[in-house]
Amino acid sequence: MTDTPLPTVLVVAVALIDVDGRVLIAKRPQGKSLAGLWEFPGGKVEPGERPEAALIRELREELGIEVSESCLAPFVFASHAYDSFHLLMPLYLCRRWDGVVAAREHDALAWVKPDKLSAYPMPPADEPLVAWLRDLL
Numbered sequence: 001m002t003d004t005p006l007p008t009v010l011v012v013a014v015a016l017i018d019v020d021g022r023v024l025i026a027k028r029p030q031g032k033s034l035a036g037l038w039e040f041p042g043g044k045v046e047p048g049e050r051p052e053a054a055l056i057r058e059l060r061e062e063l064g065i066e067v068s069e070s071c072l073a074p075f076v077f078a079s080h081a082y083d084s085f086h087l088l089m090p091l092y093l094c095r096r097w098d099g100v101v102a103a104r105e106h107d108a109l110a111w112v113k114p115d116k117l118s119a120y121p122m123p124p125a126d127e128p129l130v131a132w133l134r135d136l137l
């Protein structure tokens, strides 16, 4: 018997970094997959959409902020095999945006120093990003 390969789903995420060097994480809402876990904000890239455009759209929808593409620095790729799909997720760094972040689709937001991020339970795809961020920032 051969295993059917999992479909790959491209998701983009961002580490928003404030002037104090804290990183924004967002609590996934009840009723969605991975509810209650703290993620780097982002979402699925639509067919035909560029990843950066998808991230700008998601940040507008989820957090109510405007980010310009020139402020998005690609960082690392996260990858994780969830039960029904393989997630491929570039993480971008962003230090400048317009507007004030608000939890429009999440249950809560938190600005956290990189060395304290490991106290927050995260989706498995996000967990390895914490060590990378801690070393970088």
Ligand code: 523
Pocket (backbone or CB within 6 Å): 011, 012, 013, 032, 033, 034, 039, 040, 041, 042, 043, 044, 087, 123, 124, 125, 126
């Ligand atoms: N992740 C993830 N980490 C992370 C994000 C933004 C997303 O592991 N930082 C996962 C969670 C979902 C999938 O990527 O399985 C798509 O995320 P999202 O937020 O676009 O999807 P949902 O929750 O709107 O859609 P469903 O999971 O399909 O309900």
